[in-house]
Amino acid sequence: MSEILKVKNLVKTFGGLTAVKNLSFSIKKGLITALIGPNGSGKTTTFNMISGHLRPTSGEIYFENTRIDNLPPYKIARLGIARTFQNLEIFSHLTTLENVLLAINSRLKVFLWETVVRAPSFFHKERLARQKALEYLKMFNLESWAETPAASLPFGLQRYLEIARALATHPTLLLLDEAASGLDAREKDLLKERIIALKQEGITILLVEHDMNLVMDLADEVIVLDMGRKIAQGTPREIQRNPEVIAVYLGEG
């Protein structure tokens, strides 16, 4: 199976603190990989470096053989990596539909002249974008909330909206940062179902997750970090039996 993402000797320091220490791993195309580890082990910092929101102190990141660690987030997104954030980053003053439309329009080529002269092609593209956006909302049962300001959505639905918006950019690699955090059991079930459907569509998924049941149910492969270092990588069964991983998690409790 081919590798879609490769991280080599990644280091990130914040002042005197080294949050990520010489981290190397790769992610296989088409699979669900989970990045787990105790609080402060460097998971979000690693995500931020992959998505371009943080520059590594040293090391390299390759996405489908293109080096991306020196690229800004919007260029990385254009290459096909989308992400969600642990602390939601939706546009709260826009409606649910507008949040997704924005993501679609960032991809759709609407030329200025089409807008200015109100060309039929402009209206056609607008209609198409709306249709598409509604499809993404339907995936997460959000269609009846389309005209609701995003800030007024219940928390779980805001999490869904963030994923719908990320999908609207047509990613080949989707990074989910604690997507299940704050969801109730029913909401987690739909999330799980959707993630499996996305995998079946061929989207590669990397998730940072604290919910171990979700990780064990969903992940094909698990990478474990502790204090910025990778301590294990393997199938969920292998990880569950790994003495170093057990020690780290017991130590945490």
Ligand SMILES: Nc1ncnc2c1ncn2[C@@H]1O[C@H](COP(=O)(O)OP(=O)(O)OP(=O)(O)O)[C@@H](O)[C@H]1O
């Ligand atoms: N911008 C920053 N400035 C200074 N220190 C930071 C910054 N971001 C993260 N850190 C530190 O880096 C370490 C790793 O943090 P990170 O958020 O990556 O961990 P994490 O594994 O995602 O934790 P959690 O599970 O709690 O979200 C922590 O000690 C954190 O305090």
